[in-house]
Amino acid sequence: QQQVKQSPQSLIVQKGGISIINCAYENTAFDYFPWYQQFPGKGPALLIAIRPDVSEKKEGRFTISFNKSAKQFSLHIMDSQPGDSATYFCAASLNAGNMLTFGGGTRLMVKP
Amino acid sequence: DAGVTQSPTHLIKTRGQHVTLRCSPISGHKSVSWYQQVLGQGPQFIFQYYEKEERGRGNFPDRFSARQFPNYSSELNVNALLLGDSALYLCASSFGTQTPQHFGDGTRLSIL
Numbered sequence: 250q251q252q253v254k255q256s257p258q259s260l261i262v263q264k265g266g267i268s269i270i271n272c273a274y275e276n277t278a279f280d281y282f283p284w285y286q287q288f289p290g291k292g293p294a295l296l297i298a299i300r301p302d303v304s305e306k307k308e309g310r311f312t313i314s315f316n317k318s319a320k321q322f323s324l325h326i327m328d329s330q331p332g333d334s335a336t337y338f339c340a341a342s343l344n345a346g347n348m349l350t351f352g353g354g355t356r357l358m359v360k361p
Numbered sequence: 362d363a364g365v366t367q368s369p370t371h372l373i374k375t376r377g378q379h380v381t382l383r384c385s386p387i388s389g390h391k392s393v394s395w396y397q398q399v400l401g402q403g404p405q406f407i408f409q410y411y412e413k414e415e416r417g418r419g420n421f422p423d424r425f426s427a428r429q430f431p432n433y434s435s436e437l438n439v440n441a442l443l444l445g446d447s448a449l450y451l452c453a454s455s456f457g458t459q460t461p462q463h464f465g466d467g468t469r470l471s472i473l
Contacts, residue, residue, distance in 0.1 A: 255403075283461070292365070292451050292464030293404065338403050345459045347394055348417040351403030 255352030268326040270355045272339035279341040287336045329359045365465035373471045382437040382468045386454030393435040396451040447472045
């Protein structure tokens with residue numbers, strides 16, 4: 250049973266544009282929502298994470314928006330750059346723990 | 362400082378064989394988690410160990426086992442390999458069980 254659904258599967262954005270990736274979860278007990286970036290041949294790297302007590306968190310060009318009532322959260326990448334081209338994964342866990350349930354991933358391509 | 366290191370980087374096995382994958386966490390990290398990432402999908406949680414004790418297990422058959430050593434390094438063992446076990450196996454370490462995880466670059470396991 251997929252508990253975290255991610256969309257879109259792939260995304261093409263022009264340089265300087267905004268990339269938006271969405272995730273929806275089913276388990277209302279989830280209380281930690283990180284986003285990971287993965288380049289080919291590399292392991293996932295933590296980008297930014299949010300707890301459900303806040304609706305938005307920003308770190309540099311990356312922003313998480315969180316909607317607890319809708320059980321949805323999204324990643325916004327502002328001023329997208331070709332170097333941002335990678336696969337992005339949302340995830341969720343219980344008790345802010347490290348047993349993560351990942352979404353299926355979004356392959357982002359930023360065109361110069 | 363060295364990140365999470367995994368060995369070997371690539372491995373080819375045949376059906377029915379046994380495999381052992383190894384992980385060295387970041388210095389000072391006491392928790393190690395294992396994930397399986399099938400090509401084109403998000404990582405799936407297999408095990409978490411903290412202070413040498415199993416703290417969590419994902420939905421994987423008993424053919425999968427793991428352990429953590431006194432120096433906090435870890436091994437993942439898979440018996441009676443199946444074609445479907447072909448995947449990238451990721452190790453992640455963290456200081457505790459509720460702190461950000463850092464992933465290694467994985468072991469690519471191919472089953473022939």
